[in-house]
Amino acid sequence: MKIDSPTWVDVLYQNIWPPHIVNYNNWPQNPPEYRKANDEYCKYLVPLVDRLFEYLSTGLDLEKNVLKEALGGENMTMLLKINYYPPCPRPDLALGVAPHTDMCTVTLLVPNDVPGLQILKDDHWIDVKYNPNSIIMNIGDQLEISSNGKYKSVLHRTTVNKDRTRMSWPVFCEPPEDLVIGPLPQLISVENPAKFKSKNYKDYAYCKLNKIPQ
Numbered sequence: 487m488k489i490d491s492p493t494w495v496d497v498l499y500q501n502i503w504p505p506h507i508v509n510y511n512n513w514p515q516n517p518p519e520y521r522k523a524n525d526e527y528c529k530y531l532v533p534l535v536d537r538l539f540e541y542l543s544t545g546l547d548l549e550k551n552v553l554k555e556a557l558g559g560e561n562m563t564m565l566l567k568i569n570y571y572p573p574c575p576r577p578d579l580a581l582g583v584a585p586h587t588d589m590c591t592v593t594l595l596v597p598n599d600v601p602g603l604q605i606l607k608d609d610h611w612i613d614v615k616y617n618p619n620s621i622i623m624n625i626g627d628q629l630e631i632s633s634n635g636k637y638k639s640v641l642h643r644t645t646v647n648k649d650r651t652r653m654s655w656p657v658f659c660e661p662p663e664d665l666v667i668g669p670l671p672q673l674i675s676v677e678n679p680a681k682f683k684s685k686n687y688k689d690y691a692y693c694k695l696n697k698i699p700q
């Protein structure tokens with residue numbers, strides 16, 4: 487599957503995604519207004535996530551519903567986090583968030599226009615460009631595990647800016663906590679054995695947050 491081909495992005499934009507809602511400028515200034523904005527955002531995220539999982543499933547040569555079902559189906563939850571990175575007098579000495587992978591299935595993120603997100607590729611930190619009216623998708627650990635490593639959970643970090651405040655609004659798509667996730671049986675064989683343990687998401691999260699080996 488060509489995940490970066492313009493065709494599927496076009497499809498998402500034309501069929502689902504109203505560009506006006508993506509830009510960070512549409513987020514409210516005050517927390518009490520977040521409930522409404524969040525509800526509206528969620529209305530668009532749910533079909534977007536469905537569509538993404540269909541593409542991701544097809545990319546593994548599986549029926550399009552398989553991946554989403556394996557990761558919780560309609561019981562998946564979406565967790566919105568708001569990151570706030572104030573200006574930092576010594577950006578050369580500090581990071582916004584330390585290098586990590588997201589432990590969820592996928593993350594959909596809207597940043598403001600202050601650069602800062604970086605991903606590790608071939609041992610180099612690469613800046614993720616700010617694109618107005620677009621969202622950034624990270625592959626998370628549960629997708630790496632269920633695909634038996636075919637999709638890679640992306641190592642990323644954020645830098646801080648000397649003069650400007652950076653903000654980002656990631657939504658983490660999470661499986662139910664008691665769901666056991668492991669490499670999909672369809673993807674493992676004698677030649678291609680499971681590369682990851684199967685465990686429930688709650689235990690996975692506990693180990694990850696407490697830096698206990700999985």
Ligand SMILES: O=C(O)CCC(=O)C(=O)O
Nearest residue numbers: 569583597603644654656
């Ligand atoms: O602020 C960003 O762009 C990324 C934040 C992040 O990686 C996270 O909250 O998990």
Ligand SMILES: [Fe+2]
Nearest residue numbers: 586587588642
């Ligand atoms: Fe992250």
